[in-house]
Amino acid sequence: MDAQTVIARRIARELRPGMLVNLGIGIPTLVANYVPKDISVFFQSENGLIGTGPIPEEGMAHPTLTDAGGRPVTALPGACTFDSAMSFALIRGGHVDMTVLGGLQVDAQGRLANWMIPGKMVPGMGGAMDLVTGAKRVIVAMQHTAKGKPKIVKTCSLPLTSVRPIELVVTELAVIGFAGGQATLLETALVCLRRRSSGPPRLGSPWLPKSKKWPFDNNTG
Numbered sequence: 766m767d768a769q770t771v772i773a774r775r776i777a778r779e780l781r782p783g784m785l786v787n788l789g790i791g792i793p794t795l796v797a798n799y800v801p802k803d804i805s806v807f808f809q810s811e812n813g814l815i816g817t818g819p820i821p822e823e824g825m826a827h828p829t830l831t832d833a834g835g836r837p838v839t840a841l842p843g844a845c846t847f848d849s850a851m852s853f854a855l856i857r858g859g860h861v862d863m864t865v866l867g868g869l870q871v872d873a874q875g876r877l878a879n880w881m882i883p884g885k886m887v888p889g890m891g892g893a894m895d896l897v898t899g900a901k902r903v904i905v906a907m908q909h910t911a912k913g914k915p916k917i918v919k920t921c922s923l924p925l926t927s928v929r930p931i932e933l934v935v936t937e938l939a940v941i942g943f944a945g946g947q948a949t950l951l952e953t954a955l956v957c958l959r960r961r962s963s964g965p966p967r968l969g970s971p972w973l974p975k976s977k978k979w980p981f982d983n984n985t986g
Contacts, residue, residue, distance in 0.1 A: 768937035771954065772906050774799045775935050776865055779904060780806050784862040785855070787811065787896055790834035792906040793865040794820060809861060811892040813852045816844025833891060856892065856899045864900035866893060868907040868934065870921045875930030875943030877905055878923035897927035909936040917941065917948070 773795035780786065780796075782804045788794050797808055798819045808817040810832045817832065818839035826837030855861060870878040880893050897903050907916055917934065933951075934941045940952035 768908050769795060771937045772908070772935050775940065775952075776904055776906055777801065779863070779933070780804060781862075782806070785809055785815070785860060787856070787861050787864040787892075787900065788817075788832070789864065789866040789893070789896070789906075790832065790836065790891075791867040792908075793867060794832060794836065794838075796865055796906070809852070809855065810838065811849070811852050811856065811896070813847045813849055814838070814840065814844065815847075816841045853892065853895060856895045859899055859901065861896070861900040863902040863904065864896040865904045865906055866896060868905040868916065869911075870923050871905055871907075871917050871931065871934050871941075872921045873919050873948050874946045875932075875934075875948065876921060876928060877903070877926045877931050878921040879905070879926050881924055883924070893926050897929055897931065903929075903931040903933075905931050905934040907934065907936060909938045 769792050772792055776793075776796050777799035778801075780800060784806045786796075786806055787809045788796055797817060800806060807815050809815045810817055812831070812833040814830075814832075818841040821827075821837050821839045825839075830838055830840060832838045866877070866879060868877055868879045869882065872878075877897060880891065910916060917936075930943050930946060932943065934943075938954050939950060942949045942951050
């Protein structure tokens, strides 16, 4: 199982019936593929769509049905479209129950940097700032490192998306919460436990030495 799938499957466990959920571009879009069969949620895209479904199969994409990043999506029965003004009114008005966003860095207090790298061209900040500020719960989906460098750091070196701390970050190695402004290791992946020789993994800022395995197998997640 590749890292992105591990992350998406774990985040799908955070979904609850009836939620209005925004999925960012990249890894977050994969979450829609792993919604538990016994619950129904509503996925929202900030370009003006509620009712998105799994990523379309090859050859089944519709050219005018895309997410905010321009990537093809599907629309489930009952889906609705509207303009960006209405979409951001939902976000800024606190009506989005949960957003799942990609990340470049997350610091020890749970502050996210995900919208730009200084010196590189940025097409736009998108809706990340509004989502981190307005959504009731913010989860970051990202791989643990980039080119060998940790993405969970003591202090972000990249521009912050918001000063509001996120609630949870999920990587292919760990699930980390930020209750009380303290990075806390909640779960570790099986691969991480196998590599660890002694003590809790030191993968960034201090975490409490509590962990539980991710029971991923063919019957879970």
